Amino acid sequence: xxPLKEIFHEADYPDLLVGLEVADDAAVYRxxxxxxxxxxxxxxTPIVDDPYAYGAIAAANAMSDVYAMGGQVVLALNIAAFPAxxxxxxxxxxxxxxxxxxxxxxxxxxGGHTIDDEEPKYGLAVMGIVHPDRIATKGGARPxxxxxxxxxxxxxxITTAFKADAADPAxxxxxxxxxxxxxxxxxxxxxxxxxxxxxxxxxxxxLGHAYEMAEKSGARLRFRFDDLxxxxxxxxxxxxxxxxxxxxxxxxxxxxxVHFAPYLxxxxxxxLFTPETSGGLLIxxxxxxxxxxxxxxxxxxxxxxxxxxxxEGAGIEVL
Amino acid sequence: MxxxxxxxxxxxxxxxxxxxxxxxxxxxxxxxxxxxxxxxNVTRLAEQTGATxxxxxxxxxxxxHITKEPTAHAEPSPSAAGAPAGxxxxxxxxxxxxxxxxxxxxxxxxxxxxxxxxxxxxxxDKIIFFNSGVKLVIENSPxxxxxxxxxxxxxEILACGTCLGHYGLTEQVxxxxxxxxxxxxxxMLGAGxxxxx
Numbered sequence: 163x164x165p166l167k168e169i170f171h172e173a174d175y176p177d178l179l180v181g182l183e184v185a186d187d188a189a190v191y192r193x194x195x196x197x198x199x200x201x202x203x204x205x206x207t208p209i210v211d212d213p214y215a216y217g218a219i220a221a222a223n224a225m226s227d228v229y230a231m232g233g234q235v236v237l238a239l240n241i242a243a244f245p246a247x248x249x250x251x252x253x254x255x256x257x258x259x260x261x262x263x264x265x266x267x268x269x270x271x272x273g274g275h276t277i278d279d280e281e282p283k284y285g286l287a288v289m290g291i292v293h294p295d296r297i298a299t300k301g302g303a304r305p306x307x308x309x310x311x312x313x314x315x316x317x318x319x320i321t322t323a324f325k326a327d328a329a330d331p332a333x334x335x336x337x338x339x340x341x342x343x344x345x346x347x348x349x350x351x352x353x354x355x356x357x358x359x360x361x362x363x364x365x366x367x368x369l370g371h372a373y374e375m376a377e378k379s380g381a382r383l384r385f386r387f388d389d390l391x392x393x394x395x396x397x398x399x400x401x402x403x404x405x406x407x408x409x410x411x412x413x414x415x416x417x418x419x420v421h422f423a424p425y426l427x428x429x430x431x432x433x434l435f436t437p438e439t440s441g442g443l444l445i446x447x448x449x450x451x452x453x454x455x456x457x458x459x460x461x462x463x464x465x466x467x468x469x470x471x472x473x474e475g476a477g478i479e480v481l
Numbered sequence: 482m483x484x485x486x487x488x489x490x491x492x493x494x495x496x497x498x499x500x501x502x503x504x505x506x507x508x509x510x511x512x513x514x515x516x517x518x519x520x521x522n523v524t525r526l527a528e529q530t531g532a533t534x535x536x537x538x539x540x541x542x543x544x545x546h547i548t549k550e551p552t553a554h555a556e557p558s559p560s561a562a563g564a565p566a567g568x569x570x571x572x573x574x575x576x577x578x579x580x581x582x583x584x585x586x587x588x589x590x591x592x593x594x595x596x597x598x599x600x601x602x603x604x605x606d607k608i609i610f611f612n613s614g615v616k617l618v619i620e621n622s623p624x625x626x627x628x629x630x631x632x633x634x635x636x637e638i639l640a641c642g643t644c645l646g647h648y649g650l651t652e653q654v655x656x657x658x659x660x661x662x663x664x665x666x667x668x669m670l671g672a673g674x675x676x677x678x
Binding site for chain 2: 410423428
């Protein structure tokens with residue numbers, strides 16, 4: 163971001179509501195008093211064997227940033243790289259997985275760009291919209307708020323265990339379904355009431371993304387470990403230390419800001435630093451809003467867990 | 482003869498997986514890694530299995546010398562079938578009192594037990610506290626000094642983390658290590674002898 167800030171000065175772009183100075187999940191640009199555009203992109207290498215599921219996960223993950231800003235998906239473009247000799251049927255399955263996911267989101271894929279590359283990559287550039295007064299940034303959490311999470315944790319360690327041939331296929335199936343799930347319904351449920359801050363849980367792990375929220379909000383986020391939902395298998399693979407390298411990288415980057423209760427062992431601490439893919443939304447809202455939010459979630463078949471609260475101070479606490 | 486696992490250049494969790502497999506076959510393993518993450522997780526794996534680790538930083542990598550205590554489970558001695566197997570002596574403390582019946586008496590007895598423990602042979606290698614037993618390892622425990630003296634003599638004290646959480650005592654642990662069921666189960670099953678109060 164630093165080179166960008168040297169070239170683009172925020173004061174020159176008054177309609178850029180979120181982007182340079184206050185980086186968030188996606189950039190937001192005001193068109194008029196009623197509409198702001200959300201712009202984001204994400205792509206990655208295959209994380210599951212099934213090409214259709216890979217496409218769907220990459221698309222859900224890319225669109226998640228729009229939902230984390232409280233928006234709706236409008237338009238998307240494919241971004242892809244495939245080996246020249248890759249089986250056409252596999253490529254078609256990946257693109258179909260992505261396209262059907264965008265259709266489910268209510269958006270449309272209107273084109274894209276593919277290059278030759280040794281390792282396959284797929285994702286989307288996504289445009290969404292949101293009302294300029296209803297943008298969900300990371301910076302609004304206030305002491306007294308409660309924290310809700312809309313997907314269980316653990317897909318990162320489960321997919322790593324899978325790559326090491328150490329995962330139960332049933333666990334992989336649950337994790338895959340979770341990664342394919344859009345954050346659309348969670349964002350809609352959030353927009354139905356009052357909220358203060360939101361972000362989505364991806365590569366920087368629960369604690370990394372939570373720390374960004376704490377830092378930008380000028381408050382301390384407090385999680386209760388026993389209230390955190392995990393996919394089946396996640397804790398088991400953590401006990402077996404099947405962590406991806408990214409877990410320790412996140413730990414090194416964020417642990418100075420995190421205080422753990424002494425009974426939380428190395429494995430469980432590291433699990434909370436493990437990168438997630440296409441994770442759920444972490445939302446801060448006033449306690450009085452929880453009942454309504456959970457009701458709107460239930461109406462939409464969306465799950466949500468109360469996982470902690472916001473207090474005065476800085477950093478993260480896990481009890 | 483130590484088995485060598487060269488895990489340099491391998492991404493996590495491969496170093497852990499290869500070391501775990503090697504430890505199933507032999508008690509002495511040297512795992513060579515080339516990054517901090519692998520060092521941390523392989524060391525933790527060794528701790529989980531009750532092994533000791535010596536870290537040697539060489540120019541071409543980090544050498545982790547892992548030595549597992551001989552256990553009855555891993556090294557059955559065919560010549561001494563049925564005899565008490567070698568391996569750690571593990572003492573299990575499931576309650577804050579000794580025996581059933583009068584609680585006041587039970588409380589006096591367990592204090593006396595730990596006081597006497599330092600004076601008799603053999604010394605247990607490990608003591609596991611669970612359920613209300615964890616109330617004995619916290620700050621205002623009446624036998625804190627005796628327990629600290631045991632630790633100073635090399636006795637390993639493990640307290641069940643779930644139990645501490647249940648009684649709201651996790652912040653007050655004053656001696657030993659907070660542990661989990663994985664380690665507790667493995668310690669008990671890997672013991673030469675388990676004595677439960």
